[in-house]
Amino acid sequence: MTKRNDKRDILVATAAGLFWRQGFAVTSLAHIAAESRIPLGNIYYYFKTKAELARGVADIFVAETEDMLTEIVEADQEPRKRLQLLIEKLAHSLKSRVENGCPIALGIRDFRHESPQAAERAAEVFSLLIGFIGRELGRMGLRPSTALATARNAVAEWQGGIMLAHGLKDPTVLAESFRRMERLLVPSRS
Secondary structure, eight states: OOOHHHHHHHHHHHHHHHHHHHOTTTOOHHHHHHHHTOOHHHHHHHOSSHHHHHHHHHHHHHHHHHHHHHHHHHHOSOHHHHHHHHHHHHHTTHHHHHHHOOHHHHHHHHHHHHOHHHHHHHHHHHHHHHHHHHHHHHHTTOOHHHHHHHHHHHHHHHHHHHHHHHHHTOHHHHHHHHHHHHHHHSOOOO
16 A cells, blocks of 8 residues: 555656656646546545646755765865866756756746746756855855856856757767766866
8 A cells, every 4th residue: 555655746746757758838737647547536635736747856956965965075075076076967867858858947947827826946956056066166266256157157058068968969968068077167177
């Protein structure tokens, strides 16, 4: 027997995948029910609206990012190594990003009209990443304003690389973005 939270988690994970692959607007609760094999009527027990489900998806984005950053912090104390680990972790999803774009950016765009709170929650991922990168650059000796600007530049490079690679269906474009991020955040020591 599946527990309440298990069904809720299944619905949120299924919705996240469908929103990413086919878009928020065209994905109905019926699609989510069919894909998750949970009866449509049961969805309403957990989520009254698709907007509430979008908030659950945004919460997943934030939780996964927080978990990734915690894992990086626990793995190494040295800022350069932490930034290198971040780039490596982001690069693990290269293939899926080329195929489908960035689920976070798409969620922010798609949720904004029907579920602005979900869009704001999803955008927290970018704030978390910028904050993490900025703190690590600060630990490397960069002034706070320079560290923040560099962190924003790195996240913009990543997101731009995803968009262009997805549009062109060319993984080398995103691989090049990761190399530029590496040169920006962890330049080789002279």
